[in-house]
Amino acid sequence: MAAPLALRALGLCHVYPDGTEGLAGLDLEVEAGESVGLVGPNGAGKSTLLLHLNGTLRPTGGRLEVLGLEPGRASLPELRRRVGLIFQDPDDQLFMPTVLDDVAFGPLNQGLPGEEVARRVREALDRVGCAGYEGRAPYRLSGGEKRAVSIAGVLACAPELLALDEPSSHLDPRGRRRLIRILQGLEVTRVVASHDLELVLEVCSRSVLLDGGRVVAQGPTRALLADRGLLEAHGLEVPHSLTPHSEPHHPDGAHE
């Protein structure tokens, strides 16, 4: 039997107030436990889709179901509790005076008792390799550390679906490597929007190519991202590690 669906979109549309079409009839299914990459050129609608997942944006047409919930006023609090959204710029997300306060922000808002909050904070910081950062000020962290702490802040809310928007922008190679390790170590359902195709290749077993607010193609990441003609038609390039003359890649790279 197939795993239950974490996300189901049918003809999903979103028209911004100024008339721009962000999504134009998008069909997509994501199973629970999957790690799915969303790739596509700038303006393809990746961010718009992610903002629908936790109810920040509402569909203007079509159907959407996230973790069995239809977005709406009534389901909004539950949606926000169960879906963790990681924004493109960590500075938008780290708004509390210290790392501790910031990571504790979500669990405290859930009304959890003190010991539980402390435990969640400890585990989340551990997960992203930032144990001991509690007293630091977020604005004094390096880019990679900011990204790690912003992920911890969302993990501490114990989401069932994690959505990341361009997680590797603003990161240097070391920060990026660290991010990849963090993402590979998670078990929660993940949707990763990125035009860092190498990153998608390493953390997503399946990928979806978006353009013009629609799904253009989808399939196993390794196969999809090796399709030069398809990628170039949509403004993307085949990642170096998949080009024929580069080193042979590890066969276990496309594992589930």
Added chain:
Amino acid sequence: MHRLDARGKALAVLAYASVVATLPVGEPAPFLVLAAWPVGLLAAARVPPRVLLGALVAASPFVLLAAVFLPFSHAGGRLLWSGPWGVEVTSAGVRAAVAVVARSSLCLAATLALVATTRFGDLVAALERLGLPAVLGLTLGFVHRFLFVCLDLVRRVLCARAARSPRLGPGAALRSAGGMVASLFVRSYERSERVHAAMMARGFTGRVRPMARPRWRTADLGFLAFTAALLAAACVLEGRA
């Protein structure tokens, strides 16, 4: 000093500032006693004297501006100097000027001792528990947090301008500054919307919930008692003088 409850420190500094501001300036003795408080605290907290000097220098334009005119504008006391157009310097005026400088320096030193030994977030939380409305506290926290982000933004924009126009006349600089301010404003506004979305995404309901309520400890009470005693001593000395 670092470990004292932020509420106690804030209260002590408030009490200190009100005594300093209201004590008449006569004998130097009470003021020396008062000066010992912030100086002692700064020393106990191992704040280098350089930091205090820096703060005093940074505040000096305002203080001196106020002080410089006082000797001329105060009637009373002995006439020390009489210039053209009825400009006069009186002893009462000089005394008032000295008082302004002394009072502001002492308050500044005390405030510095507070902020140098308290994390900003703790201070805001303490003020909230002492009755500051939560909205103001939240706003203060954000101002402090995003000041650095905005400064960074300003630095980047200035850097980008310098890279494209190494030598800018004052007129051109001013004209481009207009555009920069506008773009900074728009970017800050858009950022505020994204931050708001990020807060909502983590279940924000309009109220920041505190981690744990700090308790008053003996050290805090001791500190408050010590401060009260010192302030009382200064007042008694003043009364006797």
